[in-house]
Amino acid sequence: MERRDFIRSAGVAGGLLLSFQELIAGSWETKLVAPGAASPALGDFVRIDASGDILFQFVKHEMGQGVATAMAQILAEELCADWEKVRIDFPNADMQRYQNDRNGGHDTGGSCTIIYQWDLLRKAGATVKQMLIAAAAKQWNTTPEQCYAEKHYVFQRNTSKKLAFGALALSAARLPVPARVELKKASDHQIIGKSKPAKLIPKIVTGELKYGMDIKVPGMLYAVIARCPVFKGKLKSFDAAEAMKVAGARKVFSTQRIAGLQLNAPYMPYDIREGVAVVADSFWAARQMQAKLIIEWDEGGNGKLSSEDFEEMAWNRATHRTDPTGFTGNANAVANLSHVRKTLRASYVFPQQLHSCMEPLNCTAHTGENGCEIWIGTQAPHLIDSEIRRVFGFSQEKIKMHLFPSGGGFGRRYYPDMAVEAAFISRQAGNLPVKMIWTREDDHQANLAHLFQHMEYQAALDKDNNLYAWYEKEIRTYTWSARYMDPKLPSMAYAIPNVRYDFEDMIQQELVHSSAWRGVDGHGRFYGECFLDEVAAELKRDPFEFRVSLLNGGKDTYVGDAIPVHGSRILRVLQMAAEKAKWGETLTPGRGKGIAVSTFGYSYCAVIADVTMHDNKLVINKMTIAIDCGKVINPSGVEQQMIGGIVWSLTALLYGGLPIKNGRAMHTNFHENKLLRMNECPPMEVHFVDTDEQTPGGVGEVSSPLGVPAVLNAIFAASGKRIRKIPLEMQGIGTTLREPIK
Amino acid sequence: MATVELHINTRKVNIDVDPDMPLLWAIRDFVGLTGTKYGCGIGQCGACTVHLDGNAIRSCSVPVSVVGSQKITTIEGLSEKGDHPLQLAWQQEDVPQCGYCQAGQIMNAAALLRGNARPTDSEITTAMSGNLCRCGTYQRIHKAIKTASTMNSKS
Ligand code: FES
Ligand code: FES
Numbered sequence: 001m002e003r004r005d006f007i008r009s010a011g012v013a014g015g016l017l018l019s020f021q022e023l024i025a026g027s028w029e030t031k032l033v034a035p036g037a038a039s040p041a042l043g044d045f046v047r048i049d050a051s052g053d054i055l056f057q058f059v060k061h062e063m064g065q066g067v068a069t070a071m072a073q074i075l076a077e078e079l080c081a082d083w084e085k086v087r088i089d090f091p092n093a094d095m096q097r098y099q100n101d102r103n104g105g106h107d108t109g110g111s112c113t114i115i116y117q118w119d120l121l122r123k124a125g126a127t128v129k130q131m132l133i134a135a136a137a138k139q140w141n142t143t144p145e146q147c148y149a150e151k152h153y154v155f156q157r158n159t160s161k162k163l164a165f166g167a168l169a170l171s172a173a174r175l176p177v178p179a180r181v182e183l184k185k186a187s188d189h190q191i192i193g194k195s196k197p198a199k200l201i202p203k204i205v206t207g208e209l210k211y212g213m214d215i216k217v218p219g220m221l222y223a224v225i226a227r228c229p230v231f232k233g234k235l236k237s238f239d240a241a242e243a244m245k246v247a248g249a250r251k252v253f254s255t256q257r258i259a260g261l262q263l264n265a266p267y268m269p270y271d272i273r274e275g276v277a278v279v280a281d282s283f284w285a286a287r288q289m290q291a292k293l294i295i296e297w298d299e300g301g302n303g304k305l306s307s308e309d310f311e312e313m314a315w316n317r318a319t320h321r322t323d324p325t326g327f328t329g330n331a332n333a334v335a336n337l338s339h340v341r342k343t344l345r346a347s348y349v350f351p352q353q354l355h356s357c358m359e360p361l362n363c364t365a366h367t368g369e370n371g372c373e374i375w376i377g378t379q380a381p382h383l384i385d386s387e388i389r390r391v392f393g394f395s396q397e398k399i400k401m402h403l404f405p406s407g408g409g410f411g412r413r414y415y416p417d418m419a420v421e422a423a424f425i426s427r428q429a430g431n432l433p434v435k436m437i438w439t440r441e442d443d444h445q446a447n448l449a450h451l452f453q454h455m456e457y458q459a460a461l462d463k464d465n466n467l468y469a470w471y472e473k474e475i476r477t478y479t480w481s482a483r484y485m486d487p488k489l490p491s492m493a494y495a496i497p498n499v500r501y502d503f504e505d506m507i508q509q510e511l512v513h514s515s516a517w518r519g520v521d522g523h524g525r526f527y528g529e530c531f532l533d534e535v536a537a538e539l540k541r542d543p544f545e546f547r548v549s550l551l552n553g554g555k556d557t558y559v560g561d562a563i564p565v566h567g568s569r570i571l572r573v574l575q576m577a578a579e580k581a582k583w584g585e586t587l588t589p590g591r592g593k594g595i596a597v598s599t600f601g602y603s604y605c606a607v608i609a610d611v612t613m614h615d616n617k618l619v620i621n622k623m624t625i626a627i628d629c630g631k632v633i634n635p636s637g638v639e640q641q642m643i644g645g646i647v648w649s650l651t652a653l654l655y656g657g658l659p660i661k662n663g664r665a666m667h668t669n670f671h672e673n674k675l676l677r678m679n680e681c682p683p684m685e686v687h688f689v690d691t692d693e694q695t696p697g698g699v700g701e702v703s704s705p706l707g708v709p710a711v712l713n714a715i716f717a718a719s720g721k722r723i724r725k726i727p728l729e730m731q732g733i734g735t736t737l738r739e740p741i742k
Numbered sequence: 743m744a745t746v747e748l749h750i751n752t753r754k755v756n757i758d759v760d761p762d763m764p765l766l767w768a769i770r771d772f773v774g775l776t777g778t779k780y781g782c783g784i785g786q787c788g789a790c791t792v793h794l795d796g797n798a799i800r801s802c803s804v805p806v807s808v809v810g811s812q813k814i815t816t817i818e819g820l821s822e823k824g825d826h827p828l829q830l831a832w833q834q835e836d837v838p839q840c841g842y843c844q845a846g847q848i849m850n851a852a853a854l855l856r857g858n859a860r861p862t863d864s865e866i867t868t869a870m871s872g873n874l875c876r877c878g879t880y881q882r883i884h885k886a887i888k889t890a891s892t893m894n895s896k897s
Contacts, residue, residue: 064840064877197836204841205829205848207777207817214776222771247743247760284760284767358781358789358842358876407779407842408876440782636836640879644839647878670786670874678880679871 046075046128047089052152052166054081055089059098060117061108061379062088062200063357063409064644065700066637069198071117073633077191078125078184081165082152088199093381093401106381106403109414110520111601111698114633118696126181128172135172136163186631186694195636200405212377212404213362215435220364223425223436224286225255226293227275227446230303230663231511232257235274236296243278243292248285252278252293253428258391258420268387269478270417271513273446279429283437290439302511303663310511310660311349314454314475317504318347324473324502328559333500334471340460344538346531349725350453350524350708352477352512353656356675359407360443365422366433371398372423373433377406377413384416391420392427410648411516412448444673445665449658450517451478452510453524457531460498465539467550469498476522477506478514490597490604491528493557493567494550511660518648519600519705529596529709530724533716543713544578544595563602570597572689573606573626580687581608581624590614591621594713596706601698603629604689607646609710613719617734620650620682620711625703627686630693639686641699646684649707651676654735656727680735746806748773751819761807765799766790768806769816777817777845781874788873791846792816798853817845820852828852831890839877847873851887860891 047055056075062068068088076086091098098105129149136154137144146157155162186192203209228235240252255275260268278289297303337343364375371394378384381401388399406413422436438447453476460469470491492499507514517523536546554568574597578584583593590612597606605628610621625642632638655674659666667673712723715733723731744761747754750773757772769778769792781789783802790802793815820826828848831837838844847870854861854869861869866887875883 062840064838064842066839195836197833198838200841201833201836201838202824204838204844205817205832206820206824207775207845209841210776211842213780214770216771216774282759282763282767282771284763284771288760356876358779358787358840358874360780405840407840409840410876440780440784640836640839640877640882643881644878647880648876669784670782671784675874675876676878676880677871677874678884679867681878681880684881 045124048128048165048169052085052164054079054086056086057091058088059091059106060113061106061377061403061406061409061413063377063379063406063413065641066198066634067108067113068200068405069196070114070633070637071121072199073191073196074118074121075125077189078122079129080149080151083191083196085152086199090403090405093385093403095382095385095396108379109411109516111701113698114696115602115698122183123181126183127178130178130181131172131175132165132168134175135168139163139171192633193635196634197636210404211359211407212364212375213359213407213437215364215375215404217364217366217375217433220433220435221250221279221281221429222283222286223277223279223422223429223434224283224290224439225275225277225421225425225436225442226290226295227273227442228297229445229665230297230299231273231513232302233274233300233663234298235276236298238276238296239294240276242294243289246280246285246288246292248281249289250279250281251429252276252289255421255424258424260387268383268416269513269515270415270448272417272421277425277428279425279434287439299663305511305660305663307511307660310452310509311454313509314452314506315347317506318454318456318473318475322504325479325504327500327502329500330498331500333469333498334458334460337460337469339462340468341463341465342461342538344459344461344534346457346534346724348455348457348524348527348530350455350522350527351657351726352449352452352514353652353658354443354447354449354673355408355410355412355517356443356673357406357408357410357412360440361412361418361438361447362436363418363422364433364435365419365426367392367423367427367431369431370394371400372426373400373402374419374423375402375404376419377404377409378416378419379409379414380416383414384419387416387420388423392423410518411520414516415448440670441668444667444669448515449512451476451514451522452506453522455524455527457528459531459535461535461539467496467535470496471499472501472528474501474503474525475506476503476524477510478522479503479505479507488559488565488599489525489528490565490570490599491532492559493555493565493570495552496550511663512658512665518645519701523649523652523705523708526596526598526705526709527724530712533594533713534722537716542584544574544583547574547595547597565599566604569604569628570599573597573604573628576626576687576689577606577608577624580626580685581610581622583608590718592714592717592719594710594715594717596709596713598702598706600702601700603627603697603699603702605642605702605706607703607706607710609707609714611711611714611718613715613721616732618715618728619735623682623684623707623710625684625686626689627699627702628689628691629697629699629702630691631696632688633696635688638688638699642686642703643684645701645703646707647676647681648704650680650711653708653711653726654680654728657730744807748806748809748814749811750775750814751816759806761805763806764802765792765804765806765809765814766801769801769814775816775818779842779845781843781846786874787843787846788850789843789846791849791873793849793853796853796856798850817849820848826852827890827893828855828886830893831886835882835886835889837879837882837886839879843873843875847875847883851883851890854887855891861887
């Protein structure tokens with residue numbers, strides 16, 4: 001619903017609005033909204049309407065990671081709101097108004113949302129509360145010190161007087177904004193730290209929640225694109241005669257390759273394939289049309305290549321001396337290993353694979369002469385804004401963007417290509433409103449994917465069997481820039497005297513365009529946890545004890561920015577996981593446990609997989625997860641993210657891959673590209689590490705890389721089999737459906 | 743094109759559509775009920791699950807012309823006030839993440855409970871394994887079905 005409509009339909013007499021901008025600037029100001037007024041001049045993040053309900057103006061993207069609820073909790077806590085009276089509102093994108101945090105306002109990625117919103121939202125809540133108190137004090141002719149707020153009311157001390165927030169909103173809005181506010185002590189928190197079901201659930205379980213896919217605007221047509229099945233291939237010719245005979249057919253036209261800016265700041269790695277767009281009265285008609293197109297492609301060089309060819313190229317790069325694109329660590333770490341007792345080497349491969357968001361990609365666009373309106377679920381409205389301006393030449397004021405939650409984003413919805421494609425089609429269709437939908441088949445055949453990673457490891461052991469040097473060479477198909485990506489890896493906290501990490505990009509050679517994928521840096525990096533196990537095995541050390549000894553009591557290591565990798569926190573999650581999973585207990589033959597640890601978004605996570613292997617058949621008995629995400633906002637939400645992340649990685653482990661033959665993706669839909677199902681999902685337990693940390697970390701991407709290394713290590717423990725490439729399906733390892741979840 | 747009368751939730755709706763169009767698109771784009779979702783279009787994910795005379799079907803794989811006078815129930819019609827035991831249990835157990843698959847999950851679970859008020863753990867797992875959830879909410883879905891099966895049915 002439009003804000004305007006809401007105001008009208010709710011008959012709100014007035015509201016209290018605070019602007020993000022001004023919160024940041026420190027010169028805060030309130031604005032009134034009169035009934036039926038147009039959008040307020042200032043951006044608002046909180047409104048208390050006359051009924052007393054708080055409408056939290058949620059400007060980030062909710063895609064299942066739970067930030068809408070967590071952010072509302074932070075705000076509601078300081079506001080002393082009644083949680084039941086807090087609602088989530090999705091305002092339109094506004095590039096001026098909502099540049100409210102270090103991540104750029106709307107930007108939702110990299111597990112950063114809660115980290116950057118923590119201070120801002122607490123201040124915001126406390127500010128509104130203080131103004132409500134001031135309004136009540138004025139009305140009662142007393143001082144604010146004589147009043148306090150609790151659960152949506154302001155009370156006067158030692159009296160029976162109280163006033164509801166809703167009744168105070170209007171007068172509070174007329175008061176000056178306090179220059180300073182005091183925040184609650186953590187020990188007084190009543191909403192932060194408590195499990196709260198996600199705010200959107202009532203709408204989800206009744207089918208009311210609108211995703212981008214569910215939008216209908218007047219006069220809207222539907223579009224589907226037949227994209228070139230070979231990356232960087234070109235359209236030669238097409239015959240649409242049969243397609244145009246479909247009832248409801250409107251238009252057919254070619255689409256162009258539109259690439260984001262390449263490898264130079266500001267780098268925007270997307271690359272829309274050439275194709276043929278069909279436009280029709282309904283999605284079904286468009287789909288029929290797409291099937292009836294006869295298209296000739298010029299496949300180019302990629303049309304002759306398959307996954308095996310690409311992997312061989314990567315293998316050659318990895319195993320021959322080449323110049324790295326970038327590196328970090330000690331340049332001479334492995335320059336001279338003549339004195340070491342032994343060196344170990346291993347190659348690991350993490351294949352490309354899809355995001356498979358349950359809501360297929362889609363965008364509705366309506367272009368005009370010099371502007372456009374867009375309806376979309378996106379992690380990055382600011383990138384859509386800048387790319388639409390760049391490609392179409394529209395000015396910022398002429399781009400109106402309606403934002404919706406998404407049925408999964410996982411990094412894929414960070415890229416602006418859907419909006420660029422939809423706007424292009426709308427324009428070609430004669431500036432008509434068009435909803436562009438990727439069919440699930442399109443998703444399999446022409447989408448972005450997790451990068452390809454070939455990891456080449458080397459470890460040197462000195463004569464006393466100490467780990468003297470660690471070398472990692474990563475061949476990857478994706479990077480945000482030409483420099484090293486400054487990852488924070490747990491291994492960086494290990495006491496190894498000589499380490500060097502190289503990376504080389506193969507962006508020009510890739511057969512499928514790469515992108516961020518729930519975990520951002522690339523999951524292949526976490527094979528380091530497997531190679532570490534190989535070193536432990538060589539030394540006949542217990543993998544858990546070996547890690548503990550390398551952590552050397554847990555020191556801080558600085559990598560990339562001012563926030564260190566905390567060895568002590570790695571140590572604690574490892575210890576908690578080991579304790580809860582009964583690491584070290586005697587196991588029957590065929591059973592084994594494997595451990596892996598990660599850090600991301602300033603959070604730390606350790607996972608222990610408990611598996612049984614019989615005749616190349618794997619059963620995952622249990623996954624135990626220990627998490628230290630600093631200050632916990634919503635334990636239930638964190639638990640969901642931990643478990644969801646492991647389900648994500650188990651899909652990668654068992655099935656993940658995007659096999660290419662002659663440039664074309666072999667998988668067409670979920671019967672070939674399998675995702676983990678309930679009958680394959682092992683029981684999981686999540687344990688929180690006790691911590692004094694006062695700030696929250698991100699939780700969406702810290703467990704997601706861990707299922708693969710933890711299970712691979714467990715398979716070795718159970719069977720002595722070392723697997724260095726996924727998916728298991730392709731490595732001769734079958735899975736057995738486990739016992740039902742208890 | 744043909745005129746088709748659909749008995750959907752408490753309404754009767756006439757739409758003018760290609761008789762081969764899957765029921766899913768008739769429900770979403772012509773009747774205008776968007777709670778039922780498109781996930782795969784080939785019966786693999788269950789996001790499009792609705793009830794035909796109380797049985798769970800994949801609406802993406804049923805042509806609108808074969809529905810006839812059978813009663814269609816979508817997520818919007820599962821209960822009048824959003825208080826079906828499963829809807830309450832989903833809230834209580836905080837099941838959804840992105841939520842996109844959940845209408846299909848709930849409709850599938852509702853059909854299960856209708857025929858089997860107290861399913862065992864393995865009956866739940868078997869019945870629900872046709873529904874994909876990319877966010878990985880399986881453990882909670884399972885738990886919530888258990889919870890719902892112990893609530894007093896309101897209908
Ligand atoms: S959309 Fe019908 S089963 Fe996937
Ligand atoms: S909740 Fe997101 S796909 Fe199931």
